[in-house]
Amino acid sequence: MTKVEIAENIFKTRNCAQSVLAAFAEDYGLEKEKALQTAVGFGGGMGRLQETCGAVTGAIMVLGLSSGYKESDGREKINDVYSKVRSFVSDFSAKKGSVKCRELLGCDLTTPEGQKYFDEHKLRRECEGYIRLACELLEGYVN
DSSP states (O other): OOHHHHHHHHHTTSOHHHHHHHHHHGGGTOOHHHHHHHHGGGHHHHTTSOSBOHHHHHHHHHHHHHTTOOTTOOHHHHHHHHHHHHHHHHHHHHHHSOSBHHHHHOSOTTSHHHHHHHHHTTTHHHHHHHHHHHHHHHHHHHO
């Protein structure tokens, strides 16, 4: 099963950030359950605030895991991760026009009306596309 397929399967019952992080987590020694716990608050653009898309924040966590960063590492390793994050965000934004959940979905999930709009317009399918893109891009960054 591909990372995209794994993430899509997880997304059936979890959020976007959880889906992306958990799809890759075990490759870097993070148990799936811990990945789900770690990423739970990042869904809906961080707690449904609709800031940075959860698929993107999940991917950023994967970039951190893939770096092999250790406490003893110097600033150079951190700068390398930051560079990859900037490139990833740029690539995602170039394909989707933004990394902001609110802009990507076009509704306000902090309101009952926005949540109703999300459901009625089946925007969860849009989120599936963001998850798919995040996983596809990540595979280029971590391989």
